[in-house]
Amino acid sequence: MALFAEVAGEQKIQWHSNIIPADFIESAVNQLQAIYVDATPIIRYNRAILNPPYFKIGSKSRHRKLLQQVGIETGNLYSAFVALAIKLLEPGGELVAITPRSFCNGPYFKGFRDILLEDTALKKIRVFNSRTKAFKGDKVLQENVIFHLVKGDPQGDVEISSSSCAEDPEPIIRITPFHEVVNSDNPDRFIHIVTSEQEADIAVKVGGLPCSLSDLGLDVSTGKVVDFRTRDNLRMEPEAQTVPLIYPMHLKNGSIVWPISNVKKPNALLNNSETAKLMVPNGTYILTKRLTAKEEKRRIVASLYEPSVADVDVVGFENKTNYFHALGKPLPQDLARGLWLFLNSTIVDQYFRQFNGHTQVNATDLRNLRYPTTEQLQALGHGAKGSSLPSQEEINRRVSVIFQPVIPSFMIKPGILASL
Incomplete structure (x- = not known):
């Protein structure tokens, strides 16, 4: 002063x-x-x-x-x-x-x-x-x-x-x-x-997608397992009467790597009356990290969880993950794979950064995204085989089809399909 x-x-x-x-x-x-x-x-x-x-x-x-x-x-x-x-x-x-x-x-x-x-x-x-x-x-x-x-x-x-x-x-x-x-x-x-005009174009394309998660009959939730509240039920390695406990560390390159030995976090959770409410049915889910590192290239890091991870009836997702589900049930396979590719596309990451200015990815943020139709996601996922993500270029190429304008059939003249 x-x-x-x-x-x-x-x-x-x-x-x-x-x-x-x-x-x-x-x-x-x-x-x-x-x-x-x-x-x-x-x-x-x-x-x-x-x-x-x-x-x-x-x-x-x-x-x-x-x-x-x-x-x-x-x-x-x-x-x-x-x-x-x-x-x-x-x-x-x-x-x-x-x-x-x-x-x-x-x-x-x-x-x-x-x-x-x-x-x-x-x-x-x-x-x-x-x-x-x-x-x-x-x-x-x-x-x-x-x-x-x-x-x-x-x-x-x-x-x-x-x-x-x-x-x-x-x-x-x-x-x-x-x-x-x-x-x-x-x-x-x-x-x-x-x-920029480029970002405005991205906002129009992604923000103009036809569906919310609820339109698709889907939702996204934060993992139910808060580890420090159930310490007595944690196990460093899988053993009898345990199920996988999936942490962000298990989400690698779009897939789930479980178990991981010689780490500080546990790999498993006892399946008993105390933990029953923390479990979800074993099946296909899409998981994202709630916190991403500052140096990470992507804000949304989505991985495909498949029931083949372990021969169990239920599984636990730790609280620092978000998981997409069909109103409490596992996702249909093709729909899950389409959602997996969509969330890992560059255009979705660029759109997400327009309103997310920090390293947290909350379930509310994911719920407020717009999504393609069920049919579009299923078609996108139908060609995605295996548990490894395709290259970024290949993901972007496949997802770009969703944003291409549809030509009504009455506008297509005989012989024009070959040129298209």
Whole structure:
């Protein structure tokens, strides 16, 4: 503040500052509650500039309870600070914040997205293409965004710009219709950051696919086995009365490698009355990792689990995996293989990254994807043999058929099929 005062003086600009040595959450909640309790006028702000702290808020913590008193339900300090600042803005007030990109998707930030999208107009988003360059001096590794909001303004187009770092002299700038940023058909209101015409084409193609998982009679769930809650039933190696326990370490190159010896994680789970509720029927499933390494090329890493992994009636999936199923039952073989190829395609990975700015892949994220029809997935899977994934080029070639326009039969003239 002293530095600001010095510079302002040199430029003959009036400057006044006030540092408030208080807990911001407590102070803001007290101000907001004054409105609700006794209509006492509070300080309103016309501008807010934030670089808030990034830290989780415990579900039973004092700060979480304070936030709930003013209708804010969120689990991270950065989203709490932004939500409170929005509530403290006057109508027409502007806010600029730099935060992690993680609020764009996932169930944990749904309440925050509702406040942001209902109370303000999203005007601009700046995204950095490199995870490391933007703040290399501070060793910040999150994917960060800067966004500009105006409270109470009507929502119009959104300016999205992208660059490798803050000093980039020629950022890519794109004016995007709001419906491309937030799809009105998505009840979770994911925020898509589409930075180029190529990404817009991907968004139209994948976002325009005809089916949801529920349309297909499918669902995706988080693995039921939380290992530390059933330690007595874990076994490092398979033995009598055990079944496979599949961890992310068993998902390799699109397949399941089980068991794996000489590792820290167990390979098996006792099958008994205590663990029965944690099992699923043995059969065909598609598994994905819930957490991907920063250096991993793909955000969605999908593997095919087949009943031949072990001669058992049931199997356990660990909590750091997601599994696709037919409403609690195994998947039909061709449908599973088609889904396997689809999820491992480059176009799906590129689309997923438009709203997923971190290394977590939640079941909600996968549930909000759009999918081809049952018939398309079955046709895609029918030609996929063996348990090893084809090359990326081959996967992309097969999946591309789904996005090719269908020519109605009445438009095809005799003799034209040969040229097609």
